[in-house]
Amino acid sequence: MIHHVLGLFTHPDQEWKEIKGEEESIGHMYLTHVLLLAAIPVVSAYIGTTQVGWAIGTAEAVKLTQSSALQLTILSYLAMLVGVAVMGAFIHWMARTYDSNPSLSDCVVFAAYTATPLFIAGLAALYPSIWLGMLVGTAAICYTVYLLYQGIPIFMDIPKEEGFMFSSSILAVGLVVLVAMMATSVIFWGMGVGPVYLR
Secondary structure (H helix, E strand, C coil): CHHHHHHHHHCHHHHHHHHHCCCCCHHHHHHHHHHHHCHHHHHHHHHHHHHHCECCCCCCCEEECHHHHHHHHHHHHHHHHHHHHHHHHHHHHHHHHHCCCCCHHHHHHHHHHHCHHHHHHHHHHHCCCHHHHHHHHHHHHHHHHHHHHHHHHHHHCCCHHHHHHHHHHHHHHHHHHHHHHHHHHHHHHHCCCCCCEEC
16 A cells, blocks of 8 residues: 555556556455545544644634544544545446446545545644645645546546546546535534534
């Protein structure tokens, strides 16, 4: 797992070819990659919001209670695990349009590796700051999009022109999934599962 993560940052084209050549099950991918990397942002956010806090016009840092931070951490973690599976299922469904025939497992593996920069960027949550979050988040999103557009033609074995259209479709669905996750969080907040602040 780790050598692929490093490879995606140092030589993504070659790494996508290596990943494509491996046979990996969804269960193994989740155990060795997704479960571990998805924990980075949620654990970082838990520590950052309960131990460090953030300043909002006051000298004293605002923090979350440990119980509310734990609830949000668990829900965020589950949302990321489901998000990877949903994106993998969509890629698998969409592949038929482009005369590609990858397995569902291959598509989930692709979605998981593509999301790697987003998971790693979660380290920024250790120090809650809107500017740091925006800077690191923007860089992670840009690199994730780059991996998506570079990887689809290689992984699906289709021409680059078709790969561009395929990647654009995946990106659009990713935005829809993100909006759905945000709407779900609003519903949970309405049910009483939300942040409780300490001052």
